Amino acid sequence: MPLPKSLRRPVRRASSSSATGQSQRKRCRICNNLDPRGHASSVHLDEAGKEPKTSLSLVIDVLTLSKTKDVGNRGCRFCNALTQALDAFFGGWRGSAVRVNVDIKEKSTIKASIDGEHWKGEFIEMYAGSTSRAPWPTLGAAHHIPVNSGSDDTFNFIRRCIQGCLANPKHKACRLPCKSSISAPKRLLDVGRATSPIRLIDTQGKTFQYAALSHCWGSAPQLTTTKQNWAKMAVNISFHALPPLFQDAVIITRQLGLRYIWIDSLCIIQNSLRDWETESSKMGSIYQNSYITISATNSGDGSSRCLAERQKPVKIPYQNTTKKELALRARKLFDHHPEGSPDGGPAKPIGPLSHRAWALQEVVLSTRVLHYTATELLFECKTSYRCECSPERKTWPTTPSLIPKAVASKDTNAVWDAWQRIVEKYSTRNLTVPEDKLPAISGIASKIRKATHSDYIAGLWKGNLASDMLWSTVAFEMPHVDRFALDTWRAPSFSWASLDAAVTYNQLDEEERETFVPTITLLAASVVPKGLNALGTVSDVSITIRGPITQATVCSEQSQGQWAYMLMIKGTSTISMVPDCTLVEMEYEDGDGDSNKTVRRAQKGDLLRDFRVPVLCLSVARYDNLLAGLVLGMSKLRPKTWERVGTFAAGTEAMQNAKEEEMTLV
Structure with missing residues (x-):
């Protein structure tokens, strides 16, 4: 017999907000149960032709994660699995003051990496065993990688x-x-x-x-x-x-x-x-x-084989809420995949x-x-x-595909861009024989020459000279052994090959490219190869150009171990300069026998100190109401010639008093 209405207790239904709150309380605040769903930072992805998936990227403090209790002490089983995977492959991570980056995607593997130079490019992949059901619903399986690179x-x-x-x-x-x-x-x-x-x-x-x-x-x-x-x-x-x-x-x-x-x-x-x-x-x-x-x-x-045993995956102990042991695996990989979309760039093999x-x-x-x-x-x-x-x-x-795609586009600018991207990558690499700087890229230069029919000037191209001259060094810091000029001449100062330093080029957007106008004219170029390879080692190189030149003063100052250089041009505010390397003051005699001061690239052993000396600023190109150019000091190699010591960018007012002059760079 049913109870009378007066004796029945009202049934309370959880509101959607309270239900969500209950769900959130069940999730670990550190790792979100390694589930991409239900987090404030969850992102829903609509993949073409597939069901929508959710992804989540977490940044976890190492100290917080390393103190996570194990499951037996009522800790989070997911944090515990993550720490065991890190322990298996990243020795010493617990004592480091860095962060763990965890990328989770629904029905995919979980990727975890650690900030810091020691683990750069490495990540751990956690995944479900392929022969049993996944430890939790959102975790996916991984493709099998043989444990020996010489396997069938x-x-x-x-x-x-x-x-x-x-x-x-x-x-x-x-x-x-x-x-x-x-x-x-x-x-x-x-x-x-x-x-x-x-x-x-x-x-x-x-x-x-x-x-x-x-x-x-x-x-x-x-x-x-x-x-x-x-x-x-x-x-x-x-x-x-x-x-x-x-x-x-x-x-x-x-x-x-x-x-x-x-x-x-x-x-x-x-x-x-x-x-x-x-x-x-x-x-x-x-x-x-x-x-x-x-x-x-x-x-x-030559003593290190390429057909070798690889580090094996490990099995991570994991039990679900019913105490059932499920197959959870982890392995270490290198982050070789291009970043993001198809435009993310080529693969990045590490070694x-x-x-x-x-x-x-x-x-x-x-x-x-x-x-x-x-x-x-x-x-x-x-x-x-x-x-x-x-x-x-x-x-x-x-x-x-870098060069073939650029050539197939029938756009010469695409070929120039491909060359500059290659030089950027190349400049970060090491050479056993410093003199090989130009020979070791001459094969690529041969392909660029065939595609453009342009003359090659020790790492630069006549058909793209203004843009090619505007390279600059990356992450300039002092003191650093790599931030000095070479002891032995290898290439002209206006070429990136004259230094052992990573370089970069100005990557112009479409609007800037349309307004990019060279302000220099090449009058003559002399390239003397040292050997049989016309695109290889050089013994002498110079160019004579005409362009807008103005006088300036360069000042140096040191702060917290770093050297900074500023340009002062009459009638304008101070302009920041990007030096090619550390600079020093130098004295030289002009044609009349008078002693003058200039600036040059420093070599190892030079005494570094503050200076204030005259230089020339050469405008090389103009785009989008900006001027980009070179800072030049007098050369000791040849009378009345100039050497590049850095670059600058400024508004057009900086060169308002400039005069068109002819000069030779070496």
Whole structure:
């Protein structure tokens, strides 16, 4: 019998706000239960052709996370899983005063990284085991990555990537020119089969299908070809006499069904300057015409293999609310994916080779590249990109596509932009031999010259001279060993190649580009190559130009270990100057024998102190009511010539008293 209405208790229904509040109380305030939903910062993504998904990016203080209690002490099971994953791969993270960045996306893996130089480029991926249900509903599974880079699975992945490139009609840029137009390297390493001798062959101008190796020489003993051992190397090279890295390169070549490979230290006679200059100048065509380039990204020298064991994933203990153990995995990867959208830029393989200057053009000019990194294999060609953690073909830009896409656009400005982006990347890399600065990018310069028909001036182009002259150094701080001029002249002061410093160019937007007008005129250019490579080492370079010049005074001051330089031009306010490196005052004698003061780039050992000396300001270009130009000091190299010491940007009033003059820069 039902109770009378007078005795019934009213039923309270939770309002939507109170229900939300109850849900929020169940969520960890630190990690949000590693769930992208229900957080104030949750973002809902509408993916084309797929169900909407939610993503969440969290920034967690390391000290807060490291003090998280374990589950047995009523701690958050999700924070506990995250800390165990960090413990497995990031030793010492608990004592660091940095932040943990956690990116969570519905039905995807969770990526966690730590701020700080020690862990730069590394992240941990947490994911569900593929053979059981996910530990929690929003967590996704990950693609399998073999634990050995020489496994059958990895080689099958390589073959699928290559065949996908060769068979896809959209990969027009990846098609090599007809065989009759391909210039083969002078020598190749014939690796034959496992039972056949390995030997050097002279190609005698014939065409061959071959692989090419891109690698770090390092400081380990290196097997090289010389005038003395060439005849012996042409008969037989013992497999066991090859450095471990070269052995791996031979194995990869054979596994891909190829018979020949080009390795610089073996295919160029190392104690013959003529042979080195001749063959190194062909670097562009050697890598472009190779069937595949093997990039030993994670190998620091020839003793470090690229076919090696990788760090295995770990199993993270995790129990749900019913105490059931579920499969939760974590592994370490490198952050190689382009950022954001398809316009985010090329893949970023990380390893010792990614810091070497010579290796950049070897990738830029190649048709297809295999990057052997510490955690997985990356494949890129002139059209697409794939990796073992994300094997689906991507349409992101690739490094080998930079020049072909610019050339295909039939827009010369796109080619100039591609060159400047490459120089920016190149300037951050290291060289064992400083004199190789121009030779190590000459292969790329050859492609740019072919596309633009422009004259090359030691790293700059006649057809884009004003823009090319306006490079500037990045992150200038003092004192720093890399912020000094070279002891030995290598390139003219107006070229970025004259310094060992990272440089950048002004990236103009569309409106600024339309208003960009050079204010200089090139009257003459003299480039004297030092060797056989016309785009390589130079012994003397100068340009004579006409442009607006005004007198100024440059002042230096030091504050908290940093040097700053300011320009004072009569009739205007003080202008900030971007110096090429640390500067010092210098005395020189003019043509009448009088002593004058100027400024020059400082070298190691110079006494650094405050100064106030006269300089010249040369307006190079005008855009959007701004002027950009060079700061010049008198040169000691040649009478009545000038050297660049920095750049400036100012309003047009700064040059209102400027006069058109002719001058020579060295």
